[in-house]
Structures are given as structure tokens and as C-alpha cells.
Amino acid sequence: MKVIIRRPRREVEMSGSRRVRDLLQELQINPETVLVVRGEDLLTPDEVIKDEETVEVVPAISGGSTHEV
Amino acid sequence: MKCKVCSEKAVIDIRRHNAAFCKGCFITHFERQVQKTIESEKMLSKEDRVLVAVSGGKDSLTLWEVLQRMGYQTTGYHIVLGIGDYSPAARDKVEAYAKQHGLPLIVTDLKAEYDFTVPELALHTPRVPCSACGLSKRYLMNWTALEKGFSVLVTGHNLDDVASMLLGNLFHWHNEQLARMEPSRGATHPRLVKTCKPLVRLTEREILAYTMLRGIDYHEEECPNAEGATSLLYKDLLNQLEHASPGAKQSFYFGFLKKGRPVFATDVNGGDLRECEVCGQTTTTEVCAFCRMMDQARRTAARRSS
Numbered sequence: 001m002k003v004i005i006r007r008p009r010r011e012v013e014m015s016g017s018r019r020v021r022d023l024l025q026e027l028q029i030n031p032e033t034v035l036v037v038r039g040e041d042l043l044t045p046d047e048v049i050k051d052e053e054t055v056e057v058v059p060a061i062s063g064g065s066t067h068e069v
Numbered sequence: 070m071k072c073k074v075c076s077e078k079a080v081i082d083i084r085r086h087n088a089a090f091c092k093g094c095f096i097t098h099f100e101r102q103v104q105k106t107i108e109s110e111k112m113l114s115k116e117d118r119v120l121v122a123v124s125g126g127k128d129s130l131t132l133w134e135v136l137q138r139m140g141y142q143t144t145g146y147h148i149v150l151g152i153g154d155y156s157p158a159a160r161d162k163v164e165a166y167a168k169q170h171g172l173p174l175i176v177t178d179l180k181a182e183y184d185f186t187v188p189e190l191a192l193h194t195p196r197v198p199c200s201a202c203g204l205s206k207r208y209l210m211n212w213t214a215l216e217k218g219f220s221v222l223v224t225g226h227n228l229d230d231v232a233s234m235l236l237g238n239l240f241h242w243h244n245e246q247l248a249r250m251e252p253s254r255g256a257t258h259p260r261l262v263k264t265c266k267p268l269v270r271l272t273e274r275e276i277l278a279y280t281m282l283r284g285i286d287y288h289e290e291e292c293p294n295a296e297g298a299t300s301l302l303y304k305d306l307l308n309q310l311e312h313a314s315p316g317a318k319q320s321f322y323f324g325f326l327k328k329g330r331p332v333f334a335t336d337v338n339g340g341d342l343r344e345c346e347v348c349g350q351t352t353t354t355e356v357c358a359f360c361r362m363m364d365q366a367r368r369t370a371a372r373r374s375s
Contacts, residue, residue: 030308031312035277035278037281041080044082061301063291063294
């Protein structure tokens with residue numbers, strides 16, 4: 001499978017099917033900080049990604065402001 | 070995973086609620102969380118004229134989307150900061166969103182109206198870019214809300230933002246800021262506008278999901294000045310805790326509001342506020358920090374160019 005990780009953008013090729021939670025664990029990405037997307041579909045941790053599929057890991061965390069408004 | 074509400078296929082899991090939701094039920098859940106925050110904190114009424122601070126990122130555009138769907142009278146407010154390619158792209162997203170939804174938008178261009186971009190302020194004053202940016206935003210948002218007759222200013226700060234602010238303020242024992250961690254702050258001076266954070270019950274991950282499910286076209290790029298920011302370190306630490314113990318961020322922030330903040334409430338030094346001799350905005354000194362920064366930038370730039 002092809003995994004596209006945004007910001008900074010990089011691509012990772014992995015062989016074999018696996019669940020979303022296992023994919024993130026292998027890539028050492030905290031699932032609280034991202035969403036995993038296949039096409040336009042958001043994937044839950046139990047979803048299986050097949051070998052021939054492409055998914056994107058979209059970061060949720062931004063720098064934001066530590067300043068009070 | 071099945072949706073907790075309707076048993077359809079889920080699109081997102083939220084471990085701190087021990088729940089998963091399908092698209093429709095998640096959107097309903099999300100908007101209810103915002104409504105609950107607005108009502109419990111008495112943030113807004115349908116009579117309020119609401120100024121929404123919009124950077125073009127997912128949080129602020131989501132806030133604008135939810136508020137206008139709920140029927141609040143909203144106007145967007147965007148500040149053009151002059152940060153490389155980042156600022157024009159952000160402005161494009163905000164203007165496109167406003168146009169698409171037929172919503173009013175006010176734009177302030179820092180360079181055009183005050184002579185300096187954020188990078189130039191960092192060049193001509195001792196402030197780092199994030200400090201110059203934060204000061205400019207706070208000043209201009211309050212100024213614009215007052216001058217244009219808005220009763221409330223709302224920002225897209227979320228649970229990750231306020232939890233990381235709290236952690237930073239605790240690390241440095243900023244007692245006055247700890248006393249001001251509430252999600253809604255009424256005007257304590259005639260020259261201050263009420264400010265609210267209606268998204269504080271929602272994490273950045275939940276906001277990203279809402280943004281994607283609603284098809285909101287947001288500015289995904291991170292500000293180049295945010296790289297290595299302490300706030301990102303705090304967020305990372307808090308999300309490690311959240312992963313090990315779901316609900317940690319919510320417990321940390323809302324627990325503080327209930328049990329910790331009252332301890333610091335006596336440290337609020339609100340009695341010394343007066344009006345800046347230059348611009349009339351509130352300050353604790355003769356001239357406010359924004360006017361002093363601008364004056365210093367003008368004098369330094371003039372000296373360097375001569």
C-alpha cells in the first residue's frame with residue numbers, strides 16, 4: 001500500500017494489508033493527532049487497508065496561538 | 070466500528086467519549102457540543118453582532134460555518150500579516166469562503182494600514198515574529214470589534230489550544246494568565262470587547278473531521294514561524310497523555326476551570342487599566358504595547374534607512 005503523509009509531505013510504501021491502528025503504530029504516529037483518509041472517506045482504527053490501496057495521513061495539530069485573545 | 074447513535078458504519082472514533090459516529094451523527098454531535106458551550110457559558114445570543122476572527126485555517130473557518138448555520142449574525146475578520154507566501158494563500162481561502170456563503174468580511178492589511186508586516190516588526194523591534202503577531206492580532210481584533218460596533222469577538226481556539234496554554238501558564242506560573250483561562254470573558258472596561266471561544270470542548274482532530282465532512286476548503290499550510298513552537302511541544306505532550314489516558318486534556322482544562330482557576334482569581338490585576346494616550350485602547354502604562362511596538366519599528370526603520 002501507499003501511505004501519503006502530509007506536512008511535511010512524504011510517501012511510504014508498505015507491503016500487505018493492515019488495520020489503520022496497526023499502520024499508525026508502525027509509523028509511530030499518535031492516532032490522537034491525525035485522521036487517516038482513503039479517497040474522501042475517513043477511516044476508523046479497525047478499518048483494514050488493502051495492499052493495493054492508497055491512504056493519506058492528515059495532521060490535525062497546528063501551531064495555533066499560545067496567546068490569550 | 071458502528072455509530073453509537075444509529076449503528077451505521079462509523080467514520081470517526083472519539084475515545085474520550087467511548088464512542089464512534091457516522092457522518093450525520095458526528096456532525097450533529099459536534100454542533101451540539103458548540104451549542105452546549107455557547108449556552109453554558111452564556112457566550113452569545115441571536116441579537117449579538119458577532120465578529121469571527123478567521124485566519125483561513127480549519128478551526129476558524131469551522132467556527133464561522135457552525136455559527137452561521139446556527140443562525141448567529143456573523144461577520145468574518147481577517148488580518149493580512151505579510152508572512153511570505155503563507156499570508157496571501159490564507160487570505161484567498163477566507164475570501165473564497167465568505168464569497169461562497171455570502172457572508173460579510175472585514176480585512177485589515179497590517180502593511181497597508183500600519184506600515185509593517187509581521188516579519189518587518191520582528192526585524193525592527195526586539196520581538197520575535199510570534200510575539201509581534203500575537204500582539205497585533207489581539208490589538209486589531211479588539212479595536213475592530215469596538216470601532217465597527219460588534220458586541221462579541223469569537224476565536225477558533227479549541228481544546229488542544231487551551232490545554233496547551235494552561236500547561237504553558239502552569240510551567241511558568243503566570244498567575245494572571247491562569248486567572249484568565251475561562252472560555253468566555255466579559256468586557257471589564259468600556260474599551261474592551263467580550264471575547265469567547267466556542268470550540269473549547271472539541272479537539273483539533275474532531276475539528277479536522279468536521280471540516281472534511283462538511284467540505285470546508287481551509288488553508289492547510291502551517292505558519293512557517295510555528296516550526297519548533299513551544300505550543301506544539303505542549304500539544305504533543307498532552308496528546309501522548311491523551312493516547313494513554315483518553316479524556317486527559319478535557320479533564321485537565323475543565324478540571325482547572327472548576328477547581329484551579331478560583332485559586333488564581335485574586336491575581337487578576339484589572340483595576341489599573343487606563344486608556345492609551347496615543348490610540349485610546351486599554352493599557353496598564355501610558356502608551357499601550359502595540360503603539361510602543363509600532364513607534365519603535367518606525368524609529369528603527371528610519372534610522373536604518375538614513
